[in-house]
Every structure is written in structure tokens, then in C-alpha cells.
Amino acid sequence: xxxxxxxxxxxxxPTTEFHDRVERMRRAMRIHELDAVLLTSEANVEYLSGxxxxxxxxxxxxxxxxxxxxxxxxxxxxxxxGESNWRNTSWVERLVVWPSPRPEDEGISLLVDIFRGxxxxxxxxxxxxxxxxxxxxxxxxxxxxxxxIRPLQMVDATAAFRQVRQIKSPAEVERVATICRxxxxxxxxxxxxxxxxxxxxxxxxxxxxxxxxxxxxKTPYVxxxxxxxxxxxxxxxxxxxxxxxxxxxxIDTGSRLGGYFCDFNRNFAVGRVSDEVRRAQAALVAAxxxxxxAARPGTTMSELFHIQLAALESRGMxxxxxxxxxxxxxxxxxEWPSIKSDDCSVLLAGMIITIEPSVLLSSxxxxxxxxxxxxxxxxxxxxxRRAEPELLVLSA
Amino acid sequence: xxxxxxxxxxxxxPTTEFHDRVERMRRAMRIHELDAVLLTSEANVEYLSGxxxxxxxxxxxxxxxxxxxxxxxxxxxxxxxGESNWRNTSWVERLVVWPSPRPEDEGISLLVDIFRGxxxxxxxxxxxxxxxxxxxxxxxxxxxxxxxIRPLQMVDATAAFRQVRQIKSPAEVERVATICRxxxxxxxxxxxxxxxxxxxxxxxxxxxxxxxxxxxxKTPYVxxxxxxxxxxxxxxxxxxxxxxxxxxxxIDTGSRLGGYFCDFNRNFAVGRVSDEVRRAQAALVAAxxxxxxAARPGTTMSELFHIQLAALESRGMxxxxxxxxxxxxxxxxxEWPSIKSDDCSVLLAGMIITIEPSVLLSSxxxxxxxxxxxxxxxxxxxxxRRAEPELLVLSA
Numbered sequence: 198x199x200x201x202x203x204x205x206x207x208x209x210x211p212t213t214e215f216h217d218r219v220e221r222m223r224r225a226m227r228i229h230e231l232d233a234v235l236l237t238s239e240a241n242v243e244y245l246s247g248x249x250x251x252x253x254x255x256x257x258x259x260x261x262x263x264x265x266x267x268x269x270x271x272x273x274x275x276x277x278x279g280e281s282n283w284r285n286t287s288w289v290e291r292l293v294v295w296p297s298p299r300p301e302d303e304g305i306s307l308l309v310d311i312f313r314g315x316x317x318x319x320x321x322x323x324x325x326x327x328x329x330x331x332x333x334x335x336x337x338x339x340x341x342x343x344x345x346i347r348p349l350q351m352v353d354a355t356a357a358f359r360q361v362r363q364i365k366s367p368a369e370v371e372r373v374a375t376i377c378r379x380x381x382x383x384x385x386x387x388x389x390x391x392x393x394x395x396x397x398x399x400x401x402x403x404x405x406x407x408x409x410x411x412x413x414x415k416t417p418y419v420x421x422x423x424x425x426x427x428x429x430x431x432x433x434x435x436x437x438x439x440x441x442x443x444x445x446x447x448i449d450t451g452s453r454l455g456g457y458f459c460d461f462n463r464n465f466a467v468g469r470v471s472d473e474v475r476r477a478q479a480a481l482v483a484a485x486x487x488x489x490x491a492a493r494p495g496t497t498m499s500e501l502f503h504i505q506l507a508a509l510e511s512r513g514m515x516x517x518x519x520x521x522x523x524x525x526x527x528x529x530x531x532e533w534p535s536i537k538s539d540d541c542s543v544l545l546a547g548m549i550i551t552i553e554p555s556v557l558l559s560s561x562x563x564x565x566x567x568x569x570x571x572x573x574x575x576x577x578x579x580x581x582r583r584a585e586p587e588l589l590v591l592s593a
Numbered sequence: 594x595x596x597x598x599x600x601x602x603x604x605x606x607p608t609t610e611f612h613d614r615v616e617r618m619r620r621a622m623r624i625h626e627l628d629a630v631l632l633t634s635e636a637n638v639e640y641l642s643g644x645x646x647x648x649x650x651x652x653x654x655x656x657x658x659x660x661x662x663x664x665x666x667x668x669x670x671x672x673x674x675g676e677s678n679w680r681n682t683s684w685v686e687r688l689v690v691w692p693s694p695r696p697e698d699e700g701i702s703l704l705v706d707i708f709r710g711x712x713x714x715x716x717x718x719x720x721x722x723x724x725x726x727x728x729x730x731x732x733x734x735x736x737x738x739x740x741x742i743r744p745l746q747m748v749d750a751t752a753a754f755r756q757v758r759q760i761k762s763p764a765e766v767e768r769v770a771t772i773c774r775x776x777x778x779x780x781x782x783x784x785x786x787x788x789x790x791x792x793x794x795x796x797x798x799x800x801x802x803x804x805x806x807x808x809x810x811k812t813p814y815v816x817x818x819x820x821x822x823x824x825x826x827x828x829x830x831x832x833x834x835x836x837x838x839x840x841x842x843x844i845d846t847g848s849r850l851g852g853y854f855c856d857f858n859r860n861f862a863v864g865r866v867s868d869e870v871r872r873a874q875a876a877l878v879a880a881x882x883x884x885x886x887a888a889r890p891g892t893t894m895s896e897l898f899h900i901q902l903a904a905l906e907s908r909g910m911x912x913x914x915x916x917x918x919x920x921x922x923x924x925x926x927x928e929w930p931s932i933k934s935d936d937c938s939v940l941l942a943g944m945i946i947t948i949e950p951s952v953l954l955s956s957x958x959x960x961x962x963x964x965x966x967x968x969x970x971x972x973x974x975x976x977x978r979r980a981e982p983e984l985l986v987l988s989a
């Protein structure tokens with residue numbers, strides 16, 4: 198087989214972009230009364246420091262830290278052998294390293310010294326402790342750090358991270374738009390290599406390889422499921438099931454480029470599918486259209502949920518199993534907020550979200566549909582190539 | 594471009610395999626005095642419950658829990674919409690669900706009820722808190738859970754997880770061996786599609802796509818770096834640098850199949866490289882051979898480190914920057930233990946480790962080399978196709 202790769206152009210973020218992020222973060226830190234924030238996750242470390250590393254986030258052997266004080270120079274605190282990589286990718290010059298692995302003191306004494314030496318205004322250090330965050334260090338180390346810096350307090354800074362990260366710059370929007378375009382092209386090419394009688398896994402492997410050859414830097418999420426009257430689930434690994442005549446097939450991908458994700462699916466019909474599946478697809482696309490039409494600064498998540506639900510119900514469909522009809526998107530495949538019945542978060546210009554209605558068919562099986570949009574000053578821009586109300590066709 | 598996918602046969606683990614793991618885990622729990630363990634990470638949840646989910650580990654919106662009591666039935670505690678996926682993949686029948694996302698109570702009250710209802714012997718619940726672990730739930734939720742179950746105590750169970758997971762069953766070894774074979778074939782095929790004048794990124798995209806088409810289920814780690822006298826780093830994202838005549842190129846992959854990783858690299862010469870680079874490759878392969886020859890039950894990490902270091906130094910090379918000469922491998926690309934100068938952990942039959950010597954060249958740049966092995970009753974079996982002392986050649 199001959200392999201050819203296209204390398205999409207991804208202009209690097211200028212240093213001013215990071216300065217702007219830091220300034221907005223510090224504004225949030227003042228509101229939330231934080232003397233510094235401690236970042237440990239890929240999304241937050243990349244977002245503020247620009248440190249671009251593959252190894253750090255694929256190995257739990259060593260933690261990697263970034264500290265942003267309120268009014269002192271930011272500091273990378275990383276394992277020694279990552280120094281050249283840091284110097285080559287981050288705008289941040291102040292760097293402290295230790296020889297790692299060293300489980301008995303994996304950077305903790307360095308963090309203690311830094312936090313003790315901080316100018317104190319509030320006596321609080323923010324960390325990734327709240328909803329939709331995971332701490333990128335062993336919790337035992339976090340508890341030790343918290344104890345050793347008393348009376349300084351480690352507190353949750355999720356609200357501050359969320360407030361800053363959810364508003365995307367034009368350069369961030371461009372990256373999401375580019376990976377959406379790559380996935381659009383990959384969905385369009387899929388029928389060209391589908392082979393009758395192949396398994397979900399075989400088809401998914403080709404789709405994933407195609408995404409990468411078109412320029413995705415990684416494709417951690419390629420979900421696939423197939424079935425006669427709706428698929429088993431919209432979010433599972435492709436299985437050994439042979440895709441058969443009359444099936445509806447969902448393919449969903451969270452692929453990444455330059456640190457930014459797309460997240461959307463397409464539904465395919467293998468030959469002729471049931472009337473209910475076709476009606477469901479049309480209802481899902483109509484619900485997405487209703488959501489997209491309502492998406493503008495000021496709209497609440499609750500409104501976006503009920504608008505989509507009404508569009509589905511007016512077509513005789515019942516609400517799907519996902520628990521929400523879309524979510525934030527950017528440095529992660531799923532970010533705050535959730536398009537939920539009881540969520541009063543408000544859309545703001547610069548937010549990127551997915552619109553993702555889902556239904557349950559009479560078989561008890563789900564179907565879903567997803568598009569990615571960015572909120573503009575007076576509405577939204579759709580970043581994906583909109584799906585049609587008719588299913589895409591795979592012919593044997 | 595025509596895409597063809599090979600789907601490798603991965604026999605499912607029989608339920609007896611999970612029963613055996615649970616029995617070994619409970620034995621460790623008795624030693625570490627734990628009434629139950631709470632699992633939140635992909636590696637541990639998959640390992641003990643068999644739950645096979647793509648979405649859960651690609652989204653931070655919802656946590657997914659598995660509770661193994663010492664002498665009661667194990668329990669999945671997961672978001673409602675994951676139930677069909679759980680029933681289809683896990684041997685565990687007891688399942689508790691909640692409608693998620695629900696940030697104000699993301700499964701925590703369910704866990705509190707479960708822990709409060711446990712038969713108590715030790716008053717301690719083990720969790721993933723220690724070295725080389727990350728907690729798969731928001732830390733604020735963990736702290737709330739810890740407070741609400743008092744006087745029951747949440748304690749670190751890393752030693753127990755490590756003790757059980759580091760000994761691989763024959764079926765686990767077979768999965769690692771299969772993904773090693775796939776990566777071996779991909780490394781061997783690489784020269785066939787290398788194009789003179791292309792960038793690291795273009796070559797890496799083709800390599801990654803090829804891995805997937807050969808059957809890897811994901812390739813989260815494809816590191817590449819190139820340069821005249823050693824590469825910039827052995828563990829970075831491929832860059833825009835054009836690979837040039839006289840370069841040495843490292844390609845390293847942690848790819849996964851059936852939930853199990855390979856982790857090894859190959860070094861390529863573009864045409865003729867410097868004498869020092871060639872001597873380094875020969876020294877690295879000799880050091881790996883020395884490590885492999887010494888790897889058997891009873892050998893300590895410290896011994897394995899010094900044997901490799903001596904082999905490098907006897908060839909005039911100096912120690913590389915990675916901080917260790919290999920590590921555990923299995924459900925993760927890097928697991929305990931580390932082959933470190935001061936680590937007295939002992940090899941046991943069934944452990945899978947990488948042997949990974951590295952050097953610093955006179956340019957100040959590194960070179961490294963890695964193989965994957967499993968410890969047998971009287972030595973070890975090499976799971977990778979051993980690299981030659983001469984570099985593989987990419988010709989323009």
C-alpha cells in the first residue's frame with residue numbers, strides 16, 4: 198500500500214497570544230482571590246505555557262507542573278530531561294527542574310519553596326480540583342504539598358480556568374475549524390473504501406488512518422457502532438460485528454490538531470434502512486438546525502436544550518440517553534458547559550460548543566447527531582460541513 | 594489512495610482471568626488491610642472489571658467508578674447512559690447508575706452509601722493516590738467522599754495495585770507480544786514510504802497510519818526527532834524539520850492493542866551518519882543485550898541499571914538524560930518499576946519491562962534504544978524483534 202501524508206499548515210501561536218491568556222487568567226485570579234495557580238494537566242499547561250510535549254501526557258511516571266503567580270514571573274517545574282523540549286516550545290523562561298523519577302520527592306519540595314516564597318495577598322493557591330478536571334499528579338503528593346504550605350491554602354480554581362478557557366481567540370477557532378475540515382473530508386471519503394462484509398473494526402481502522410494521513414495529529418476518539426434499528430451505543434469502540442445491509446452506522450470522532458479538538462459524528466445507511474431510522478436522522482438534523490439558529494450570546498444552555506427537545510418531540514421522537522444535547526469543545530473533546538435542561542450558563546461570543554441532539558428509537562436503541570459551532574457577536578458560525586437530513590449511503 | 598486494514602485476532606479474556614485477578618487483588622487487600630478498593634482510572638477499571646469503553650476515558654465530563662470490596666460482590670458505579678456498554682463488556686453484574694452530567698452529585702452519594710454499607714474489618718478503603726497513578730475523578734469530589742464516609746478512611750492502595758498488575762498472565766503477555774509484532778512490522782516497512790525532503794511530521798503521519806492499518810487500536814505515542822549528531826530529544830512530537838542526508842532519526846511508539854501497550858523505538862540513518870552516531874547505536878544495542886542477558890527473577894532494578902551503564906561506559910559512552918534505563922509496561926506505556934540506580938525492586942516471573950539505555954553524545958544530544966521483554970521462570974523472552982548494532986537505513 199502506498200501511503201501519502203498531507204501536513205496542514207498550523208501557524209504557531211504568537212507570544213502575544215500567551216500574554217493575553219495570562220492577563221485574562223490573572224484577571225480571573227483576582228476575582229477568585231488566588232495568589233497563584235498550579236497547573237498539572239495537558240490542557241491547562243499547554244494553554245498557558247505553550248509547552249508542547251508528547252511524552253509528559255503519555256506517562257504517569259513523572260508529573261509536570263506550571264505555576265502562574267498573580268504578579269510574578271511564571272515558572273515551569275519539570276523533570277530535568279524535559280528541559281530542552283521546554284526551551285524549544287514555551288515562551289516561559291523561568292524553569293526549575295529535578296532529576297526524575299524520584300518518587301520520594303517528585304518536584305514537591307520545589308513547589309513548596311516556590312509557594313512559600315510568593316508575595317501573599319489572599320493566602321490561596323488555585324488548583325484543578327473541580328468539575329470536569331483531573332489532577333495531573335498523585336493525590337498523595339497533592340495532600341503533602343497542601344500540608345507543607347500551610348497556612349497557604351490550596352483551593353479549587355475550576356471556575357477561573359473555565360471562565361478563561363471557554364472564550365476562544367481567533368487563532369484557537371482557526372485550529373478547531375481546521376480539524377473540523379479534516380474530519381469533514383474524512384467522512385466524505387469513507388464510502389470510497391467501505392467494503393461489504395467488513396467489520397466495524399476494519400472500517401474504523403481505515404477511517405482513523407485516513408484522518409491521520411489528512412493531518413490529524415491524533416485521533417484518540419473514533420467511536421463506531423452499527424445495527425438494524427439504531428446502534429448499540431453512540432460512544433463505543435468499534436467491534437467485531439460485520440456491518441450488514443440495512444444497518445445504520447454511527448462514526449464519531451474527537452480528533453486533534455495543534456492541541457485543539459473537533460467532536461462530531463456522521464450517520465451512514467448501508468443500503469436501505471428502516472423508515473424510523475430515516476425519520477430519526479431527519480429529526481436530529483432539524484433539532485440541530487433549531488439549536489444552531491438559537492445559538493447566540495445570551496442564550497442559556499437550558500434554552501438550547503429545550504429548543505432541541507421541542508424539535509425532536511414535534512417529529513414524534515423521544516429524548517436520547519446522553520444526558521445533555523451538546524457541550525463545550527476546544528483543548529479537550531468535552532469541556533464545560535453542558536447543554537442540559539437545568540443549566541443556566543449563558544453563551545458568550547468566542548465559545549465553541551457542540552450541538553448534539555440524540556433520540557431513543559422504538560427498539561430502545563439510540564441515534565445521535567453532532568455539529569460544532571463557534572458563537573459570534575450576533576449568532577454563530579458552523580465549523581462543520583452540515584449533515585443532510587438524509588443519511589449518507591454506504592453501498593455494498 | 595486505497596486503504597486496507599488488517600484486524601488482528603485478540604482472543605477475549607475468559608471470565609476466569611478476571612476472577613483470578615480479583616482473587617490476587619483481594620489477597621493484596623488483606624495484606625494492605627483494605628475493606629475495599631475504589632478504581633477510577635482506565636487501566637485499573639479495565640483490568641478488574643473488563644469494562645471496555647472508549648468514551649469514558651476521552652471525556653472528563655463524567656467520572657466512572659468500580660468498587661471491589663474484600664468479601665462482597667464487586668460493583669460498577671457509572672453514568673446511566675453507559676449501562677448497555679457495561680452489560681455488553683463487563684463480567685460484573687452489580688451495577689449502580691446515576692443520570693450524568695450532574696456536577697453537584699456526580700456519583701458521590703452512591704459511593705458514600707456503598708462504603709457505609711460495607712462489612713468493616715480494617716476501616717480502610719484503598720484508592721489510586723500514590724506514585725505513577727492519577728485519580729480519575731475531581732479531587733474536590735474525592736475530598737468530599739473522604740469526609741462523608743468517616744470514620745472509614747481513604748488510603749493509598751498503589752502498592753497493592755502495583756503488586757497485582759505487574760505480574761502479567763499468559764493472555765496479557767500475548768497481547769503485548771502482538772502489539773510489539775505489529776510495531777516491528779511497521780518499523781520494517783518505514784523505509785518503503787520514506788520520501789527524501791519530507792518533514793518529520795509527514796513521515797510520522799504515515800508511520801502512525803500504518804500502525805493503525807496493521808491493527809493497533811490506538812497510537813497515542815509516536816515520537817520523532819532528527820538531527821545530524823543525535824536528535825533533539827527522544828520523546829517529542831514530530832516537528833516541521835525536514836529530514837536531511839546524514840541525519841539520525843528516532844521513531845518511538847507506544848501503541849495499544851486490546852488494552853495493552855508496546856513501547857520501543859528504532860533509530861534510522863539517512864544515508865551515511867557520523868562515526869560517533871554509529872558507535873552510539875552499537876553501544877546502545879550492546880547495553881540492551883547486557884540488560885537482557887541479566888534479566889531474570891531476582892535481578893534488581895539497580896543491577897539492571899549498572900549492567901547497562903557499564904556496557905555503555907566500556908564503549909566510551911556517557912549516561913543519557915532519561916533518569917532511568919527502562920520501566921514496567923502493560924496496561925500503560927510506562928508502569929512501575931523504574932530501572933534506576935537506587936531502586937531495589939526485584940524482577941519476578943511474569944513482569945514485562947522495557948530495557949532502554951540512553952547516551953549523551955559529544956554534541957550534548959541524546960540517543961536511546963529500547964526493547965520490550967517478559968521475565969520467565971529462568972530468564973526472559975524478548976517480545977520485540979531485536980535491533981541490529983547497525984542503524985536502519987533510510988535512503989533518499
